[in-house]
Amino acid sequence: MSHTLVAGEKARAVPLEEVAARTAERATASLLASQHPDGWWKGDLETNVTMDAEDLMLRQFLGIQDEKTLTAAARWIRSQQREDGTWATFYGGPGEISTTVEAYVALRLAGDEPDAPHMAAASAWVRKEGGIAASRVFTRIWLALFGWWRWEDLPELPPEVIYLPKWAPLNIYSFGQWARQTIVPLTVVGAHRPVRPAPFTLDELHTDPAVPNPPRPAAPLTTWDGVFQRLDKALHAYRKVNLRPLRRSALNTCARWIIERQENDGCWGGIQPPAVYSVIALHLLGYDLDHPVMRAGLKSLDRFAVWYEDGSRMIEACQSPVWDTCLATIALADAGLPADHPALVKAADWMLDEQVVRRGDWSVRRPELPAGGWAFEFENDNYPDTDDTAEVVLALKRVDHPDRARMRTAIDRAVRWNLGMQSKNGAWGAFDVDNTSPFPNRLPFCDFGEVIDPPSADVTAHVVEMLAAVGMADDPRTLRGIEWLLTEQETNGSWFGRWGTNYVYGTGSVVPALVTAGLPVSHPAIRRAVAWLESVQNADGGWGEDQRSYPDTGWAGRGASTASQTAWALMALLAAGERDGRAVERGIRWLAETQKEDGSWDEPYFTGTGFPWDFSINYHLYRMVFPVTALGRYLNGEALARSGGELEQAA
Numbered sequence: 001m002s003h004t005l006v007a008g009e010k011a012r013a014v015p016l017e018e019v020a021a022r023t024a025e026r027a028t029a030s031l032l033a034s035q036h037p038d039g040w041w042k043g044d045l046e047t048n049v050t051m052d053a054e055d056l057m058l059r060q061f062l063g064i065q066d067e068k069t070l071t072a073a074a075r076w077i078r079s080q081q082r083e084d085g086t087w088a089t090f091y092g093g094p095g096e097i098s099t100t101v102e103a104y105v106a107l108r109l110a111g112d113e114p115d116a117p118h119m120a121a122a123s124a125w126v127r128k129e130g131g132i133a134a135s136r137v138f139t140r141i142w143l144a145l146f147g148w149w150r151w152e153d154l155p156e157l158p159p160e161v162i163y164l165p166k167w168a169p170l171n172i173y174s175f176g177q178w179a180r181q182t183i184v185p186l187t188v189v190g191a192h193r194p195v196r197p198a199p200f201t202l203d204e205l206h207t208d209p210a211v212p213n214p215p216r217p218a219a220p221l222t223t224w225d226g227v228f229q230r231l232d233k234a235l236h237a238y239r240k241v242n243l244r245p246l247r248r249s250a251l252n253t254c255a256r257w258i259i260e261r262q263e264n265d266g267c268w269g270g271i272q273p274p275a276v277y278s279v280i281a282l283h284l285l286g287y288d289l290d291h292p293v294m295r296a297g298l299k300s301l302d303r304f305a306v307w308y309e310d311g312s313r314m315i316e317a318c319q320s321p322v323w324d325t326c327l328a329t330i331a332l333a334d335a336g337l338p339a340d341h342p343a344l345v346k347a348a349d350w351m352l353d354e355q356v357v358r359r360g361d362w363s364v365r366r367p368e369l370p371a372g373g374w375a376f377e378f379e380n381d382n383y384p385d386t387d388d389t390a391e392v393v394l395a396l397k398r399v400d401h402p403d404r405a406r407m408r409t410a411i412d413r414a415v416r417w418n419l420g421m422q423s424k425n426g427a428w429g430a431f432d433v434d435n436t437s438p439f440p441n442r443l444p445f446c447d448f449g450e451v452i453d454p455p456s457a458d459v460t461a462h463v464v465e466m467l468a469a470v471g472m473a474d475d476p477r478t479l480r481g482i483e484w485l486l487t488e489q490e491t492n493g494s495w496f497g498r499w500g501t502n503y504v505y506g507t508g509s510v511v512p513a514l515v516t517a518g519l520p521v522s523h524p525a526i527r528r529a530v531a532w533l534e535s536v537q538n539a540d541g542g543w544g545e546d547q548r549s550y551p552d553t554g555w556a557g558r559g560a561s562t563a564s565q566t567a568w569a570l571m572a573l574l575a576a577g578e579r580d581g582r583a584v585e586r587g588i589r590w591l592a593e594t595q596k597e598d599g600s601w602d603e604p605y606f607t608g609t610g611f612p613w614d615f616s617i618n619y620h621l622y623r624m625v626f627p628v629t630a631l632g633r634y635l636n637g638e639a640l641a642r643s644g645g646e647l648e649q650a651a
Contacts, residue, residue, distance in 0.1 A: 030599030043621025085121025266296030270377025335632030372413030426480030427455030449611030456498030493528030508568025
């Protein structure tokens with residue numbers, strides 16, 4: 001019998017509570033040690049190499065390329081290339097053409113020759129998949145900036161769209177906040193159609209360099225695709241006849257809109273893509289690189305860079321300190337840290353300072369609603385979201401803060417704001433109310449990712465759980481949210497996960513919320529969820545789900561076991577009263593057996609979601625905060641329930 005097998009059998013002979021306690025103790029110590037002196041937590045937010053490639057293309061376009069950055073970024077991009085020469089959008093995923101095209105161009109900028117083996121493999125794969133013509137619109141916009149693609153062959157979206165009233169189809173507030181922040185500057189870029197001299201050609205990425213964009217048959221006019229293709233033709237025609245004073249006015253209005261939304265740290269919305277396009281747009285409108293707006297914008301982009309010991313440099317699409325901090329606070333409190341522990345009080349202090357008390361774009365739909373939410377990032381006062389707000393309140397409720405009046409005021413503001421952001425169907429989207437227009441996703445311009453923000457089960461669950469925690473489980477608005485969640489349950493017993501992967505995340509979010517809100521664990525919806533989770537548990541005792549479950553439901557609940565997804569399943573099962581069940585025991589032991597010596601877990605897999613399937617995220621702190629939460633709830637579940645009641649009475 002092997003040493004590993006003997007060790008495994010010995011570990012399984014140890015009582016489960018002892019195993020869980022030891023695992024939780026090590027993980028708690030590791031999580032505490034990673035807190036910033038100011039009170040926050042932030043793990044790396046890893047996406048894909050288009051962030052790195054576009055950062056290099058931006059620097060090339062602005063003429064600010066430097067050798068150190070170029071070399072470090074290229075080293076990171078090369079390290080992410082798959083054996084077949086391609087780049088994927090998530091760990092273990094298939095090659096993706098737009099990502100591969102952009103990575104290839106970035107390496108060409110770094111000096112990699114097209115006949116080098118890794119480059120030749122990439123270009124051959126791109127040609128096999130249809131060449132540059134098969135890549136997404138945003139990729140071809142980047143290429144058009146250097147003359148590698150014709151602007152005339154790109155979908156048109158004029159800057160005059162800024163003038164459409166909020167009730168009109170395709171006005172900018174029809175788009176989700178992330179798309180809105182990107183589209184407004186891109187209308188400016190498209191109006192100017194700039195071309196910087198390219199340092200090389202990309203003939204090797206076309207199936208036929210003589211005909212880089214072969215014509216495609218139009219969809220029938222009786223289909224929505226056909227309608228929007230013809231709308232795009234009309235917009236191209238409008239470009240030739242637009243009134244110059246109106247165009248100038250629209251461009252100036254776009255510039256004001258962009259500048260008004262620049263955050264105090266120089267960024268836009270705390271996310272990299274809108275920041276990149278806003279810098280380009282303002283530069284085309286005459287803002288030189290020494291202008292204060294531009295200096296702040298460019299400086300903010302440097303803060304997205306993560307430098308590694310091997311000299312490589314990764315660009316984060318976003319940073320997640322508020323999200324990471326509230327989840328870490330919940331985890332540590334659930335793991336048994338005293339409510340007045342200095343780490344929790346310091347975290348609460350930091351979160352209280354981050355509450356957004358001024359109005360942002362959300363107020364277009366809710367003009368009378370007072371502010372009071374939290375955003376995801378360090379600086380993002382324009383776009384707080386209901387999900388962060390709900391989880392911050394749940395975190396603050398676990399902390400015994402010396403300034404109770406300040407805590408009560410912050411929580412009251414947050415609850416009022418989240419209630420005001422409820423959509424008409426009783427559920428919650430992340431950033432806006434009733435952002436459900438069917439038209440934005442139809443535009444040929446919008447062929448990448450979700451561009452609207454409809455209500456989702458995971459966000460709604462977190463808000464419902466928050467409302468129950470503040471004593472509003474029986475409020476009619478909470479009951480409407482519960483009713484919506486029950487109608488959204490999949491036939492197999494799971495719930496779809498919009499912001500985490502995928503059905504495991506959705507189910508792990510909804511079940512604890514429903515139970516907290518008062519549904520008995522015997523409720524049929526809860527029992528169906530338990531049965532589904534038990535049916536998809538992996539043979540090793542963990543849970544995992546691949547990003548491919550978004551386009552193919554056959555992958556639902558299927559994938560290599562991960563620490564975060566195992567924890568989500570355990571959180572649901574524990575909430576459902578399955579503490580003594582075999583599935584929970586196997587899940588706890590999997591966490592114990594895969595824990596590293598430093599108390600953390602390896603998790604190369606992407607379990608976060610930006611856009612389902614199109615944009616995946618590996619939150620590096622997920623592998624810590626969720627296992628700590630699950631282990632804590634296993635060990636302290638009854639005590640937590642009692643302390644929650646005492647806290648509610650005190651409030």
